[in-house]
Amino acid sequence: MQKTRFERAEEGGLRIHVLPTDRFKTYAVSMYIGSPLTEETVTPHALIPFVLRRGNRAYTETKAFREKLDELYGAGFGFDIYKRANNQIVQFRMDTIADRYTGAAEDADLLRETLTFLLQTVGDPALENNGFLNKYVDAEKVTVHKRLEAIINDKARYAAERCTQEMFANDAFRFNALGRMDAIEKLEARTLYESYLSWISRAQIDLYVVGDTNLSKVLEIVKPLWKQKHAEKMVYQFGDERYASRQEVNEVIERLDVNQGKLNMGLRVPIYYPDEIYPAAMMYNGILGSYPHSKLFINVREKASLAYYASSRLDGYKGMLMIQSGIEIANYKQAVEIIKEQLNAIADEQISDLEMDQTKAMMTNQLNEVNDSAFEIIALDFNAVLTGTERTVESIISAISKVTKPQIADIAQQVKLDTIYFLRDRKGEKSE
């Protein structure tokens, strides 16, 4: 196995991370732009990448912009917006075929073209009258609005979103990373451009390149292109998330036209990615619900035959764990009971040697697989940048191998059920 080692530099406020390797048939490029998640800025910051992807100064019209991507052998181009604790992160991605596979001319340089395209798109947008183009801002406002409205289409996702809102009712974390629907209307081309300027100068920006290249080549390409003013940079916020817990579990039942009930249980886990004991929290989540051998799958699905899916997901940035299952509506109480029994079982250290071995083997495997995907290698390294705690594939595997049952039971005792959210049908609904 090739060792993965990033070469790093900083250029004009841009942190650059390059991993030279010839294992992949592409150049994978990622740019992370992070800022604090706040009620005021979450919506403009979410809208900005939508407007940027409509055109840059070199390719002002969207059709020409998209044609350029086709010419780069259909370079993958996209962006995601998500939350990591109370930070809002915009991630642009590009994925371009390595020159040796295209059969193109000798002097072809797809990495240069890719980086040029990305840096121009993020740093040199299409403008008119000292602002973004009106037509792009207007259209993309509609697009973001539609995206937020569409959350309800996927009922499992909707239930997870609603459970999160309930858990963090007084915390900016309740906002969707795409912003607030009621704050979209008032955004306009001029003021959004001002938001952009302040965002791009203060945000933490990390550029990753994985492929058949090296740091000096990337620096040579980036230097003349990246001319952003940079003010004092914000730092990623991982404040004290140890919020007061509730006295009683918050139970929320909502009704919509659904065939299947969607059950979400939100738990607070006061253990975070930088904590030394964090690998035990990962093991806790694995034993509980990440795999087909986990307690939730075995007991809710295989033994009780109540569900097709029953799983858990740990968020080590925010200190929460979300359990989700799709069930027959009449089985709500029984499913909650079975899930609570599993939570209690782990707290009582009812964990078999087999469960320990299987979970360690599965997590080790998942971690080793990271090295086969350029974007996963990037994502793991970015966690270190984000949290200030470096964890490599090797170090996490080693830490997991040492986790003991009492440590997992200890985590389980700190975990606290916060909210039970159940989305059910309208049958038997009381009329108003």
Place this chain on the structure above:
Amino acid sequence: MKPISYPRVNEQLFSETLPNGLEVRILPKEGFTKTYAVFSTRFGSIDNHFRMGDGSDVRVPDGIAHFLEHKMFEEREGDVFQKFAAKGASANAFTSFDRTAYLFSATDHIEENVMTLLDFVQNPYFTDENVEKEKGIIGQEIQMYGDLPDWRVYYGLIEAMYQNHPIHIDIAGTVESISKIDKETLYSCYHTFYHPGNMALFIVGGVEPQQLMAQIRANQATKTFPPYTPVDRFYPDEPSEIREKMKVTQLTVSLPKCLFGFKENLKGTLSPEQMIKQELTSRVLFDMLFSPSSTLYQTLYEENLISDQFGSDYQVSSTYAYSMIGGDTRDPDLLIERTRALLADFSKNGFISTDFERCRRKRIGGYLRLFNSPEAIANEYTKYRFKQIDFFEFLSIYESLTLEDVRKRFDDHFDWTQLAVSIVRSPS
């Protein structure tokens, strides 16, 4: 066992057909940690009427291929997931129209995991009790899909197009149809379709091919199977006409979802070469017509008739072929009307050589990118192998296409009498 070299994609494929008929393919990926293995049978949701080994003609309940897939994971000793988990392998399976695939990915204990994969799929264990229990789980899976608007609009279109062909039956069946499944029907299907001669094993990743192949040979040599005779499958005559012009499903959605497409009028059987040329030509054509760099896309987006999730797809097999176009829209009727007008413009002015070259180049890039993904290589290779098509030869097919091929494809495909529409909208 000699490897076949594919210099254009820089890959080497080791192939062997074992004495019992099983096709084995191994693709070593240098520098990769992970190995992905998929064991597939040519048995999918459309295979619901066939001749069994004893010569009798049988019709099986809808959803049985998928039900069988679920039940294979159970062994006398317990759940196979447990066995994979102990060796750090993530296992899974899926059922499509024409195949069932069992798979795992792992970074360690590869040979043992491959043996587990072969052994569990070749060792059915069905009891009245475990079959009954599965009905609750699959019932919930069916309910889950019933709540997914994207699935409903997709399936709605296939239902609108096909009158008799079993492709119009949901892969999982219905709660009612699976209630008729018992262990006897499962065993009948198993013995008909899970013969090694009807199956293929594809392994890709950081493996040593010769040694692994020897292990597979030895594993298969310990098992006995009757001689293989290809399965006779019966498909009803499918009229060239669509079933209904429009199918509307009610479900809570933020905006109506609209997919529309053209049912291909298959005149006679296509050879594998014709089939793949038709598919790849259609894909280049559809990029020219519907991708984000097309005039149609940008125009409809400006008119707020489509969202950025708008897309298109084209599927062809020996017994069905259709296109699928659409996404979320404020006005399905207007979307189709405008598409029709823009396609008419395109037929006059759209066949421009530079646009064709650009879209072909995009397709080639997309194809090459798949080779970063062991999962994609294994599943795509098997999917096409079952149609007698070599997935590793697509590059030269793309390169052989001409603007004239694309123009002809356009004229053949867009027959407006063959249009079907599927809409999901909120109850009023």
